[in-house]
Amino acid sequence: MENNFKSWMANPISKIFMVTNFLFAVLFVVSVPSFVKEHITQDAVSIGGKKYDISDVRESSPIAYSKFQSEYKSLLKNTFGEFAQDKLFELVAKEKNIKPSDVLNEGFVAREPSDEDVLNVYMSNKDQLGGKSLAETREKIVGFLKNQQEQEHSRNKYREIITKYPVDFLIKEPDIVRVTVDEKNNPSIGPKDAKITVIEFSDFECPFCKRSQDVNRQLREKYKGQIRWVFRDFPLPFHQDAMYAHMAANCSVEDGKYWEVFNVLFENSGNLGKSNVDSLVLGTGVSKAKYQNCMRDQRKLKSEIEADIQDGQKVGVSGTPAFFINGIFVSGALPFESFDEIIQKELKQ
Known part of the structure; x- marks a missing residue:
């Protein structure tokens, strides 16, 4: 309520815009679309007189091809979503002899908010109201609360519409593109014979990588015993403290404390100066003598980390976090459902 009110006060959003966002959200939840299968051979590039099409991209750059499929899928979803929305409104408008633009607000009558409701919003946002x-x-505040009533009315109307006129996205599924990614004895969680292997390239100083850890933990918990998770170093060059943090984490392996260090480094992702990293690592119970001895050979440590970076770059990793689920590339800190859908399909094979 507080965040919604502040946003509304700063820039009141039109009913149509807010409702449209809601419609897309509901449309895509109603039917989870499959991936697109499309080999566009009529579109090509000519290099030195030789023609290359999208199938050549798939063969030589599977990650680029995978990104193409993902973006094309999103474009199709948006296009069909807009089309479906218009058609639904036309159907209901014809049935009720009203304008399509009136479908969602049909029968809406705003009620006057209570003094208690108004006071609650005021008190929750008092600090942002400039002393007024x-x-x-x-x-x-009354306008904001009435706007919320209208949004709720629109949501209920739309639920009625899609119950009467179900929407299903019928999009063909493509062949799965897999990339061979070596583990190279990097730290892992889960059984070696697990049906699902996830290889994560990540950076302890990356805020998106930190955000993804909650989803990663949820996946490991849900698929415990079925999933093997491998972590590979990919500190980005513009994160000045990342390399040292990755070296420190690798120096905790001998004491069997890697995952404890892993967690504490991500928890403190925004504060990874050398002295704090040392303190965080030793706070997990890592032997001070072993740690200091390991950290002396920074050339060796950097060499191992750079090997991870190079391996990642070879398979198309250019940013973090990046994941390979049984070789299927997933880029970014995506929601749980995006990973879960792939894992469910892999388990059924």
């Missing part, structure tokens, strides 16, 4: 009194802001 309740009387000075009451009109805008």
Whole structure:
């Protein structure tokens, strides 16, 4: 409520815009579309007189091809989503003899918010109101609460519409593109014979990598015993503290403390100066003598980390986090459902 009100006060959003966003969300939840199968051979590039099409991209650059499929899928979803929305409104408008633009607000009558509701919004956002009194802001708060009523009415109307006129996305599924990625004895969690192997290229200083760890833990918990998770170093050059943090983590392997160090480094992702990293590592119970001895050979440590980076670059990794689920490339800190869908399909094979 608080964040919604601040956003609305700063820049009131039109009903149509807010409803449209909601419609797309519901449409895509109603039917989880499969991936697109499309080999566009009529579109090509000529290099030195030789023609190359998308099948050549797939053969020589599977990651680039995978990204193409993902972006093409999203484009199809958006295009069909807009089309489906218009058609649904046309159907209902014809049935009820009203304008398509009136479908979602049909029958809506705003009720006057109670004094208690108005006061609650005011008190929750008082610090952001520039010292204005309740009387000075009451009109805008009432408008915000009525706007919320209208949104809820629109959501209920749309649920009724898609119940009567179900929407299913019928998009063909492509061949799965897999990339061979070596583990090279890097730290791992899970059984070696697990049906699912996830290889993660990540950076302890990367905020998106930190965000992805919650999803990663959820996946390991849900598929415990079925999934093997391998971590490979990929500190980005513009993260000045990342390389040292990765070296420090690798120096905890001998004491069997790698994953404890892994967790504490990501928890402190925004504060990875050398002295703090040392303190965090030793705080996990790593032997101080062993740690200091290991960290002396920084050339060797950097060489091992750079080997991970080079291996990642060879298979198309250019940013973090990057994942390979049984060789299927997934880029970025995506929601749980994006990974779960792939894993479910892999388990069924």
